[in-house]
Amino acid sequence: MKKTICKREYDTESATLIKTYTQGTFGDPAGFEESLYQTPGGLYFLHLRGGPASPYPVEDIQRLAKAKVGGWMDGK
8 A cells, every 4th residue: 555645655565564463353343453664764654454343444554753663562
């Protein structure tokens, strides 16, 4: 997936996957997946997707500040 945020492109194909957190099982309408990526330029982002009853019913990408990466990793 690709998304441009503030004139910067975030692309799951060209970024490095660091960690994935999964809640629920495949087919669970409330299940979701959060995947942390790092771009070649050193920026971090989350690729979010889930079932229709999850917090991420629509696939999306959100930026993540470097200072918050550790907190996300510790919480997952």
